[in-house]
Amino acid sequence: MPITETMEFISAKQFAEKYGISERTARNYCAQGKIEGAFLTGKTWNIPADATLPKRGAGSGKTSPLLKSLMEQKASGMKGGIYHRTQIDLTYNSNHIEGSRLTHDQTRYIFETNTLGLGDSVVNVDDIVETVNHFRCIDYIIDHADERLTESFVKQLHLMLKTGTSDSRKEWFAVGDYKRLPNEVRGQETCPPEEVHLQMKELLSDYNRNRHKSFNDILDLHVRFERIHPFQDGNGRVGRLLMFKECLSNSIIPFIITDELKMFYYRGLQEWGHINGYLTDTCLTAQDQYKALLEYFKIKY
Numbered sequence: 001m002p003i004t005e006t007m008e009f010i011s012a013k014q015f016a017e018k019y020g021i022s023e024r025t026a027r028n029y030c031a032q033g034k035i036e037g038a039f040l041t042g043k044t045w046n047i048p049a050d051a052t053l054p055k056r057g058a059g060s061g062k063t064s065p066l067l068k069s070l071m072e073q074k075a076s077g078m079k080g081g082i083y084h085r086t087q088i089d090l091t092y093n094s095n096h097i098e099g100s101r102l103t104h105d106q107t108r109y110i111f112e113t114n115t116l117g118l119g120d121s122v123v124n125v126d127d128i129v130e131t132v133n134h135f136r137c138i139d140y141i142i143d144h145a146d147e148r149l150t151e152s153f154v155k156q157l158h159l160m161l162k163t164g165t166s167d168s169r170k171e172w173f174a175v176g177d178y179k180r181l182p183n184e185v186r187g188q189e190t191c192p193p194e195e196v197h198l199q200m201k202e203l204l205s206d207y208n209r210n211r212h213k214s215f216n217d218i219l220d221l222h223v224r225f226e227r228i229h230p231f232q233d234g235n236g237r238v239g240r241l242l243m244f245k246e247c248l249s250n251s252i253i254p255f256i257i258t259d260e261l262k263m264f265y266y267r268g269l270q271e272w273g274h275i276n277g278y279l280t281d282t283c284l285t286a287q288d289q290y291k292a293l294l295e296y297f298k299i300k301y
Contacts, residue, residue: 007037008049015047025214029054053212063146064251065300070142079112082297083142086256087111090244091134093258094237097265100127107131126165133161134237141245149204149242151197157238158231167233179232186266190229199228213250218243219279223272253294253301255286 010018015035016026030038030045034054038047063071066082073083092107101123102110109117110131116123137160147153159176162168168175178196182189191199207213207221225239240257247254257265261282268279294301 009046010049012045012047015051019053019211021053021210021212022214022217024216025210025212028214028216062251064248066253066294067142067145067248067251069297069299070248074139074142082293082299084111085293085297087135087138090138090240090256091131093256094240095127095131095134096259097257097262098236100124100130102127102131111135126167129164130161130237133163133165136160137237137241138244141241141248145245145248147249148208149246151200151204154200154204154230154238154242157241158234161234161237173232178230181232183229183232185226185229185235186270188227188270190227196228196230200230203228213246213252215252215283216276216280218246218250218252219272219276219283221246223269223279226269253287253291255283255290257282257286258289261286 012026012030013023016023019026026035026047027045029035030040030047035047035051037051038045040046069081070083070086072078073081078084088104088108088111091111092102092104095102095107106116106123109115110128116128137157140157140160144153155176155178162173162175165175167173172180174180178200179193182192184190203221203224207217210217222239222243225242226235229235231238244254244256246252264278264282264285268282271278291301
């Protein structure tokens with residue numbers, strides 16, 4: 001688009017307000033060359049006043065090759081593909097971060113055979129139940145990847161994850177509902193139980209206001225969710241499932257936080273809002289690992 005003396009330009013903030021997206025998303029579109037005619041003057045983006053939103057991800061109405069593969073392989077019961085690998089890796093790593101003692105091989109064995117070969121090891125029954133439940137949660141986010149995030153959706157994931165565990169037999173533990181007692185995460189205070197509904201409502205309203213979600217929008221959703229800590233237990237796993245689901249929904253390559261990245265991940269959560277790069281870099285590293293899987297399985301991204 002040639003620049004002429006009569007052409008009018010607006011700022012990234014004005015463009016964001018015009019289309020109901022975040023200013024950060026608008027800047028990302030410019031930096032990625034997705035808004036024709038946008039250019040930098042110093043640190044300020046100049047966007048043609050008549051520029052339109054770029055089409056991307058869920059906004060194009062098309063299912064990404066990855067989501068299509070996950071849906072097809074899930075439906076067919078295919079073994080040894082990206083669906084199979086995602087189920088095992090995401091379940092093992094997310095549970096292991098939260099203290100599960102099941103090994104990767106034991107997790108794989110449960111998924112592949114629906115039985116458990118333990119040998120001489122002793123395993124907490126909850127680890128087994130939550131592993132099976134987590135498989136179901138992944139199926140759920142694949143089946144509902146394009147649905148808008150709601151409090152009901154979030155609660156449903158928690159219900160599926162914690163059903164049948166020892167926690168579900170405790171009167172004070174609300175399975176599939178928000179916490180009743182105050183809790184903390186790694187020594188940090190979280191949202192009081194009586195304020196959870198309002199804070200979750202505000203979080204999802206803010207997030208859903210943007211039709212086109214960026215990688216950073218999804219990370220910000222995750223951090224705010226974990227700081228609210230809406231459930232008595234299971235917040236980390238539900239939060240990571242939501243991130244994976246939202247990446248699928250927006251045609252963004254998803255990622256799995258491995259045990260090796262755990263401490264960097266925790267630091268990123270702690271420092272978000274001060275040094276966002278910690279969490280961003282950790283998740284980009286995890287994303288690169290998932291890209292390698294997509295390349296191996298020859299899935300376009």
